[in-house]
Amino acid sequence: MQKSRGFTLIEVLIAALIVMLGVTGFVTLQGEFMRSDAALNLRAVAIQLAEEKLDDLRRFDVLEVTAGELAYNDIDDNLGGTLPAGDLTVAVGTDNGRTHQFTRNWTILDKYFVDTDNDGDADTWLDEGDAGLPLNIPTVSSQKQVAVTIQWTDLEGEVKSVTVEGSLAPVPASRSFQAVNETDGAKTTPKVAYTPGEAPDVISYELGNGESIETSKPVPEIDNQGDNNIVQFETIRYIDLPGQTDKLEQEDFLTVNCSCKLGGWGKAKTPHMTVLKDGELTVEPGKEVTKAYGVVADNQQPAQCTACCRDHHDTSTMISEEQYFRDENGSPHQHYKRQADGSFVDADYVGDPYDEVCRFKRVDGYFEIYPDWQLIDIIQFSDKYLLSETTLNNYRTYTEAVISAAVQGNSLPAKPTDRNITVTPGGYQLISRGIYLDRMKSSHLTELRSMISSGEADWKAAAPFYDVNLTLLTEWDSDTQTVATVTNEDIQTILDPSNDFYGTYSRGRVEAITDGTSTVTVGGMAYNGSITGTGAISQKEVDNAVFDDSMLVTVDSKSASEKFYALIGNINCLITIDGITEACETNNDKRSTYVDLTLITITNTPSQFSCPITIPKGKSTPFFSCSNVSENWAGSVNFALSVPGYTTTISIRYPDGSVVETDKLVLGEGLSDTSNQDYSIVVELVR
Incomplete structure (x- = not known):
C-alpha cells in the first residue's frame, strides 16, 4: 500500500510561525533603519540651521551700533543679525514634509589682539574679561568667536544637539565681498592713510599711473631659530592725494632657510605666482600635484619649514607651464647638501639630507609658498649718499634702468660713479640695496616689453620689482685691511637675554684705519639665500651670485707732520x-x-x-x-x-x-x- 505525500497541519503551523517571526524581525529592522535615517536627516537640518545663522551674523554693514543698521557691535549672546534666537518649526522634505521643532541659540566671545609686553606692537590674543587686557580696550573687538547650538527631540524622545563654531572679523559685508571678488571698486576702497618712508632707508618709486611703491621696513626683521633665519618685510603700494596719502595694497613676504630630507613621491603644491591680468598684477594660486616631496630633517625648525621641504620641488610639467620655483638650465632644480669645504653633495634617494630656502607671500591671510627671489643687481653707498635729492633721483634713474634692461634682456647700465668716499680715520656705515625682479610668464614678459618699447609711462606698475635694504644680510669685504676694514659679523638675534645680552651684530661698517685706498666689496646669493643671509644651497647659486666692487674708500689723515x-x-x-x-x-x-x-x-x-x-x-x-x-x-x-x-x-x-x-x-x-x-x-x- 502506497503512503500519501503532503504536509500535516502541525508542519504548516510551524512553517507559518517561522515566516511570521522573520517578517516581524524584518519590519522591525526596517523601522530602525528608517528611524536612523530620519535622525540623520534631522542632524543635517540642524547643522544647516546653525550655518545659516553664522552667515547671518556675518552680514553686518557697520562696526559701531547705528540706528537702522546691522552692526558688528550689535552681535552678542542671542543678539545680532536678522534671524532670531529661540524655537523654529521646520518642514523636513525627506520626512514627507512633516514639521519638526528646533531651538537655536548662540554665544559670543569677544577677543582682542593686544600688546602685552608694552613694546608698542600687538602680540597676544586675549578673551574679554582677561586680567591681562589693557584698561582702555578698543571699542571694536579684534574678533568674535561664535558658537551656534541647535537642539531638537528625536523620534525616541531624546533631546539632541549640535554646535557649529566660527569666527567673525570686524569687516563689513560690503568690504568682505570686495576683498574676495577683487572688483575695480574693491581696489579703490577702503582708503587707509599711509605715511611714506624716507631715504636712505626707504626708497619709493613712482609707477607712472599716479601710484608709488616702496619697501616699508628699512631693514628686514631677523628671527634666529637655531640654524634657521626667518626674514620678513613688506612692500606698500600707495597714492598721493591732496592733503593725504592712501595705502592701496600691502604685500607681506617671509623667507626662511630649512634643513630637509627627501621624502619620496606624493602630493605637494606648486607655487602661487604673480601674473599680469587685465593690466594689473595679481596672484595666480598654486595647485596640488603629484611629485617628489621632502620632509623636515628635524622638528626644531620654524613651522614654515614643513611646507618649504614638502613643496619646493619642480617637475617638467611645472617648467613647461611656467609656474615653478627655480630651474637649473631649463630643467627642474635638484637638491644638495652643502659641505664644510663649500662643495655640494646631491640628494638622490629617500632620506638624503639637503638644504633649502623658501619664499612665502601672504595670500588671503596665509603665507603661501612663492617662486624664488631673483636678485638682479646690488649696489652700495654711504648712509649719507641718498640724503641729497639729486643723488636720490639719480639712484632711482639708475635702478629703473636696471629693471628695464633686465626685462628686455639687455646688459645692465653702469653704476653711478659718485659713490666713492674720502674719510679721516673713524667709523662709517655703508648701505647695500638689492634690486629684485620676479620671474614672469612669457605672456607677462611680452606685454611688459611692449609697454617699455612703446614708451608707456606706467610700465613699472606691471613689473614685479623690489628694492630691498640688504645691509645686514649681504657679505662684506675690504681688499686692503690695513687701510680700512668692514664689519661682516655673524647674523645674530637675542635668544637668551639672561646669558647673551649683546646679541646684535654689525655689517657694512667701514672702519678707516690709516692713509690709503681700499676697495669695498658687497655680495649676495642669486636667489632666496640673499634674503636670509645664509649660505648657497647649490653651485648654480654660487655661480650666479651678485657683487658690487665698484666703491673706493680713501683714508686721509690730513697731515704728514701730524697723524x-x-x-x-x-x-x-x-x-x-x-x-x-x-x-x-x-x-x-x-x-x-x-x-x-x-x-x-x-x-x-x-x-x-x-x-x-x-x-x-x-x-x-x-x-x-x-x-x-x-x-x-x-x-x-x-x-x-x-x-x-x-x-x-x-x-x-x-x-x-x-x-x-x-x-x-x-x-x-x-x-x-x-x-x-x-x-x-x-x-x-x-x-
Missing part, C-alpha cells in the same frame, strides 16, 4: 624693568625698552675732537666714532646719560675684556693707530 686717527667703540646697552633684564631697543620708540642712545653726551679733555654716535637700523650695534684724534693727544673721554625714571650706570670694556664701572675712558698716551673696537662702553639702566 690723526680714530677711536671707534661699540655701545652695548642693557635695561632692567621690574627685575627683568634685556638688551635695549634702539630703533622703535614705541617699545618699553627703547633707549635713545644719541642722548649720550661724549666730551673729551682736553677738548680737541668730536665723537658722534651712530644708531644703525635693525639689530646692528650702535657705536661712537671719535675722529681726528691726534697722535699727540692724551687725556680722557667722558660719557654721560640721564634717562628719567631710571638709575644709569656706565662701564668701560677694555681691550683685555675686563669691564670697569666708570664713565671716563683715560688714554695716558697718544694713539699710534686707529683704535677699532678696542674699547666699548656698557650702559645699564634699572627701574
Whole structure:
C-alpha cells in the first residue's frame, strides 16, 4: 500500500510561525533603519540651521551700533543679525514634509589682539574679561568667536544637539565681498592713510599711473631659530592725494632657510605666482600635484619649514607651464647638501639630507609658498649718499634702468660713479640695496616689453620689482685691511637675554684705519639665500651670485707732520624693568625698552675732537666714532646719560675684556693707530 505525500497541519503551523517571526524581525529592522535615517536627516537640518545663522551674523554693514543698521557691535549672546534666537518649526522634505521643532541659540566671545609686553606692537590674543587686557580696550573687538547650538527631540524622545563654531572679523559685508571678488571698486576702497618712508632707508618709486611703491621696513626683521633665519618685510603700494596719502595694497613676504630630507613621491603644491591680468598684477594660486616631496630633517625648525621641504620641488610639467620655483638650465632644480669645504653633495634617494630656502607671500591671510627671489643687481653707498635729492633721483634713474634692461634682456647700465668716499680715520656705515625682479610668464614678459618699447609711462606698475635694504644680510669685504676694514659679523638675534645680552651684530661698517685706498666689496646669493643671509644651497647659486666692487674708500689723515686717527667703540646697552633684564631697543620708540642712545653726551679733555654716535637700523650695534684724534693727544673721554625714571650706570670694556664701572675712558698716551673696537662702553639702566 502506497503512503500519501503532503504536509500535516502541525508542519504548516510551524512553517507559518517561522515566516511570521522573520517578517516581524524584518519590519522591525526596517523601522530602525528608517528611524536612523530620519535622525540623520534631522542632524543635517540642524547643522544647516546653525550655518545659516553664522552667515547671518556675518552680514553686518557697520562696526559701531547705528540706528537702522546691522552692526558688528550689535552681535552678542542671542543678539545680532536678522534671524532670531529661540524655537523654529521646520518642514523636513525627506520626512514627507512633516514639521519638526528646533531651538537655536548662540554665544559670543569677544577677543582682542593686544600688546602685552608694552613694546608698542600687538602680540597676544586675549578673551574679554582677561586680567591681562589693557584698561582702555578698543571699542571694536579684534574678533568674535561664535558658537551656534541647535537642539531638537528625536523620534525616541531624546533631546539632541549640535554646535557649529566660527569666527567673525570686524569687516563689513560690503568690504568682505570686495576683498574676495577683487572688483575695480574693491581696489579703490577702503582708503587707509599711509605715511611714506624716507631715504636712505626707504626708497619709493613712482609707477607712472599716479601710484608709488616702496619697501616699508628699512631693514628686514631677523628671527634666529637655531640654524634657521626667518626674514620678513613688506612692500606698500600707495597714492598721493591732496592733503593725504592712501595705502592701496600691502604685500607681506617671509623667507626662511630649512634643513630637509627627501621624502619620496606624493602630493605637494606648486607655487602661487604673480601674473599680469587685465593690466594689473595679481596672484595666480598654486595647485596640488603629484611629485617628489621632502620632509623636515628635524622638528626644531620654524613651522614654515614643513611646507618649504614638502613643496619646493619642480617637475617638467611645472617648467613647461611656467609656474615653478627655480630651474637649473631649463630643467627642474635638484637638491644638495652643502659641505664644510663649500662643495655640494646631491640628494638622490629617500632620506638624503639637503638644504633649502623658501619664499612665502601672504595670500588671503596665509603665507603661501612663492617662486624664488631673483636678485638682479646690488649696489652700495654711504648712509649719507641718498640724503641729497639729486643723488636720490639719480639712484632711482639708475635702478629703473636696471629693471628695464633686465626685462628686455639687455646688459645692465653702469653704476653711478659718485659713490666713492674720502674719510679721516673713524667709523662709517655703508648701505647695500638689492634690486629684485620676479620671474614672469612669457605672456607677462611680452606685454611688459611692449609697454617699455612703446614708451608707456606706467610700465613699472606691471613689473614685479623690489628694492630691498640688504645691509645686514649681504657679505662684506675690504681688499686692503690695513687701510680700512668692514664689519661682516655673524647674523645674530637675542635668544637668551639672561646669558647673551649683546646679541646684535654689525655689517657694512667701514672702519678707516690709516692713509690709503681700499676697495669695498658687497655680495649676495642669486636667489632666496640673499634674503636670509645664509649660505648657497647649490653651485648654480654660487655661480650666479651678485657683487658690487665698484666703491673706493680713501683714508686721509690730513697731515704728514701730524697723524690723526680714530677711536671707534661699540655701545652695548642693557635695561632692567621690574627685575627683568634685556638688551635695549634702539630703533622703535614705541617699545618699553627703547633707549635713545644719541642722548649720550661724549666730551673729551682736553677738548680737541668730536665723537658722534651712530644708531644703525635693525639689530646692528650702535657705536661712537671719535675722529681726528691726534697722535699727540692724551687725556680722557667722558660719557654721560640721564634717562628719567631710571638709575644709569656706565662701564668701560677694555681691550683685555675686563669691564670697569666708570664713565671716563683715560688714554695716558697718544694713539699710534686707529683704535677699532678696542674699547666699548656698557650702559645699564634699572627701574
